[in-house]
Amino acid sequence: MKKQMGWELEGRCSYKWVLYILLLLLLLPQTVHNVPLAGCNIGEPLPINHKYYQAGDVIIGGIISQIFTLSNPVRFKSHPSHELFDDIVFITQTYQHILSFVFAVKEVNENHQSLANLTLGFHIYNSHFVASWSYLAAMELLSTWGRFIPNYKCDVQDNAVAVIGGPYANICFFIATILSTYKIPQLGYGSAPVMKDESQGRFFKRMFPDEAHQYTGIVQLLLHFSWTWIGVIFIDDDSGHMFLQAAIPIFSQEGICFDFLESLPYLYFNNDIYEVFEKWVAIYKVIMSSTANVVVVSGENYTMLVLRMFPRVSEVEDVPMKTKAKIWVMTAQMEFSSLPFQRFLDIDIIHGALSLAIQSKDVIGFQKFLQMRKPSSDKLDGFLRDFWQQAFNCMFFNTEVEKENEKICTGEEKLENLPASVFEMTMTSHSYNVYNAVHAVAHALQFMHSSISKHRAMENVVRWELLKQQPWQLHHFLSSVSFNNSAGEGISFDGNGELVAGFDIINWVTFPNQTFLRVKVGKIDPIAPKDKVFSIAMDAIVWPHIFNQVRPLSLCNDHCHSGYSKGKKEGKPFCCFDCLPCPEGKISNQKDMDDCFLCPEEQYPNEDQDLCIPKDLTFLSYEEPLGISLALVVLSFSFITTLVLWIFMKHKDTPIVKANNWKLTYTLLLSLLLSFLSPLLFIGRPIKMTCLLQQTAFAIIFSVAVSCVLAKTIIVVLAFMATKPGSRMRRWVGESLANSIVLSSSLIQATICTMWLVTSPPFPDLDMHSMTEYIVLKCNEGSVTMFYGALGFLGFLATVSFTVAFLARKLPDSFNEAKFITFSMLVFCSVWLSFVPTYLSTRGKYMVAVEIFSILASSAGLLGCIFSPKCYIIVVRPELNSRGQLLRRNKRI
Incomplete structure (x- = not known):
């Protein structure tokens, strides 16, 4: 089996030691069975071989799991002690629990100011890690020392006033099963037992925090x-x-x-x-x-x-x-x-x-106490010799051993030379609990002594009364005990009987x-x-x-870094997740965020989507190329319009100017000039005044321009109809009709704009959302209905003008402008029909640029289509600008 398991043990380790670890666990916490009490005769010396007794006026019991005794299963055919193996397994570290018990009792006895000069003694038993021996040890505490007579004590001083047990939960439970019936206070210094009912834990204190x-x-x-x-x-x-x-x-x-x-x-x-x-x-x-x-x-x-x-x-x-x-x-x-x-x-x-x-905390004097420990120092310690043999890997002469290859124990070995894996010289936390448990019992006895002293005058009477007290009477004082131990640590219990620490x-x-x-x-x-x-x-x-001294990680998967959020991984615990990139417009700036979040309105996500960057304020200004370019185009078209107006004014007496109703022509040119100049209201930082004028001025100016074109078109049609013999249309042809059309159209648009300004005027506004990286400073239209109402009326005028011009485009008259007006209105309508979807799909300052472009393009269409042919004749072909030439052309038509 040794070869099969591959365990190569050094020194004196033999095949049996390989089985020890396995048998150890087999012997660990069991249910109640095979109790050896049936094999014990009343009054017969107890079969517990490992125990430690020190006489005293007041006895504290101790039941500690220390040694395994390897034995065959008990079949109740003979005394259990007769079926034990000769080999024992000693957990050497646990021996310190016993020594801390002894050291604490020694400290109490050396303090002559406590317990009315009474001395503490102890009975410490090995529970063998099993229920049967734990019950047996508990029953012996109820018997006269050295004889197994349960429930009989021939000496009151032999009574155990309290019992300290551990370090295992089941050992404490087994002890409580017996001792709680007798209302003996118990202090467990290790794992907490799970009590089956309240009565079992009523007298149990735990030297362990909540x-x-x-x-x-x-x-x-x-x-x-x-x-x-x-x-x-x-x-x-x-x-x-x-x-x-x-x-x-x-x-x-x-x-x-x-x-x-x-x-x-x-x-x-x-x-x-x-x-x-x-x-x-x-x-x-x-x-x-x-x-x-x-x-x-x-x-x-x-x-x-x-x-x-x-x-x-x-x-x-x-x-x-x-x-x-x-x-x-x-x-x-x-x-x-x-x-x-x-x-x-x-x-x-x-x-x-x-x-x-x-x-x-470190207990002063404990290490020195351990250094003084020798096999010869205490003959009543039933644990010491076996501990010494297994700790130092040696055997005493009086032990039945194999003489060959066995190291002999001298008894002068020093505990401080043992490695910590065998025995520790510093007090462990469990030993510290045992030490405090002993002192807790001593202080409870001292409080009981003080209570009796208040009612008794003579010290001998007080001493006798203290010895006669029942264990359950100590429980009250133990529950309320509070003191500082020799290390300066405060010791007390809470309402649940657990150590406050x-x-x-x-x-x-x-x-x-x-x-x-x-x-x-x-x-x-x-x-x-x-x-x-x-x-x-x-x-x-x-x-x-x-x-390599790098702080380890223990995660189901790597962290989701900034810019990502956690997504649930199907079929896995919630600590396991996928890392999903943040959607557009959101960020995560910490590891393992459950969800990404939006930046504040005045900020926007960076490229890695892990940081919010402040947005810059933007508007169409004269300091950027787009604004400068549009301003130059505005000035260029304004200059061209002014030049055309100057040409017509200079040649106002020529036939071609007279034939085009010079008043309408001048009005149209002036409105086009203002139309070209109106985009300047859109460039630059929006203020309240420019916002009020931008849309309303543009709407009214364009209404005048388009109504002039409509008037020209209607007059051309009426003029052709008036040339027919007997026509009554002649009386409609004149300036009054043209003026009426222009004034009425302009008045309607002006009324719409006035209502707009009164009810919900445009105003400067900050657009936080249309552009990711910028806050757009713009003019808010105020009422979108009024904005599109003004634009719709302008479209209505343009549509009527285009329709009339299109129907009149083939009239046989040399002075007919219908075909030029048709082209101009076609351009005008095309520009503004494409403006609406383009405007709605554009964001930020580019919306302003689209509107400026539409104003310039539509105005340029009217200027170019209507006036460029006339300017060509006036300037380049002046010979065609005569009545006779125009009549000859009319005859050819």
Whole structure:
């Protein structure tokens, strides 16, 4: 089997040690069965081989899981002690719990001012990690020392006033099952038992803070490092299930998801070794194939034994690995523990791990007390010799051993020379809890003594009354106890019987010589102000070697950087998501944002969509090329119009000018001149006055121009009809008709514009939305209805004029302008028909440019089509500008 598993153990480690770790777990928390009490005869010496007794006036009991005794299953055919193997498995680290118990009692006894000169004694029993021995130890505390007579005590001083138990939840539960019936106060210094009913926990105090503080602290630790993708390992028992029910919802509410939730098996004595091994392999494969770099471990003191076996599993089995190391985040119930054969195993797996530990301080004198510990220092210590042999890997002479290749214990070995993986010289958090538990009982006794002293005058009477008090009477004083221990730490219990304390955050640092350091890197103080409850020194943390001192990440996928938002990934937990680019116009300026958001109105997104940039103010100005170009075009057409007007005024007596109704011609040219100049109102920074004049001036001026063209067209048609014999149209041909058409059309447009200005006039406005990068300063039309009403009336005039001119384009008259007017109105209508969709699809200052272009183009169409042929004759072909020439042309037509 040794060859099959591939475990090569050094030193004196033999095949049996390979089985120890497996049998260890097989012996761990069991249900109540195989209780050896049936094999014990009344009054017969107890079969508990490992116990520690010190006489005193007042006794404190201790039931501590320390040693495994490997035995066959009890079949009730003989005394259980007769079926034990000779081999024992000693968890050397746990021996410190016993020594801290002894040290605390020693301190109390040396303080002559307490307990009315009474001395404390103790009975400490090994529970063997199982229910049967725990029950047996509890029953012996109810018996006379050295004889198993349950419920009988021949000496009142032999009564245990309180019992300290641990470090496992089930051990405390087994103890409470018996001792709660007798109302004996109990103090558990490790994991909390899950009591089945209220009566079991009524006399139970826990040297451990409220679990909710621990869960919150772990969440704060994970969130501080942004570890939102984790794995969880827990013990498959009542404590593990309580952790799942209480902690997992808190994790989820804070945005932490789980790649896996795996339970270490709750094992029974008759489990098959290979089934256990296969379970380890399965769990280790899940852990190492996970993409989560962080694994939260909710365990017991012994869980470290299993954790340290994981690397051996990888040597035996082909385990796929996503990463070669994990960051273990361990609960405060866990401590470093190992079996004898594990001293040869590497402890690098816990390098860089983080764990919580109950807040503690160094106890003065404890290390010196440990240094003085020798096998010869206390003959009543039933644990010391076995501890010494397994800690120093030696054997005493009086022990039945194999003589060959065995190292002999001298008894002069020094505990400080042991590596920390075997025994620690600094007080651990569990030992600190045991130390405080003893002092809590001592202070409760002192308070009870003070209470009795108020009613009794004689010291001897007080002393006797104190000894006669029942254990349940001490419970009241224990509940209200509050004191400072020798390290200056305040000790008290809350209303639920739990220790009022915080947690230290511990960073585990290992070394090649099988030793390690627990480095305090932070703390969780529930009673501190909200912003100081959690604190941690980032620079003090040592990470696993694979991360090269770079803070590890533990995410389901990479962060969504700025400019992206998270999108749900179907079939995955909420911590797993796709990164979607922000839609146009939105940004995200932080990692892992759930949604992108719009910039404020006065800002716009940058190209990467991760920042809002202030918009620049823009308008069509004379300082930019477009504004300058349009202004030059305006001035050019205005000059040309002025030149045409000058030509007509200079040649006003020529036939071609007279034939074109010079008053209408001058009015048309003046309106065209103003039309060409009106775009200047659109260029430059909009102000209230320019906004009022822009659209209204343009509408009225163009109405005059178009009405002049309409009047010209109608007069041409009427003039042709008046040449027919007997026609009555002659009386309509004249200036009055032309003036009426121009005035009436202009008046209607002026009325529309007046109503516009009165009801909802244009005004300067800031357009935040039409252009992404600019705030457009423009003139708001005010009433869109009135704007399009004025534009529609102008279109109506143009349409009528175009229709009439088109019908009259072929009239046989040399003075007929109809065909030129037709072309001009065709240009005019085409420009303004294309203006509407172009104007609506353009944004910002370019809307103004489109309107200016339409004004210039339509005005230029009228000027060019109507006046360019006449100017050509007047200037270039003056010989054609005569009555005779025009009559000859008329005859040819």
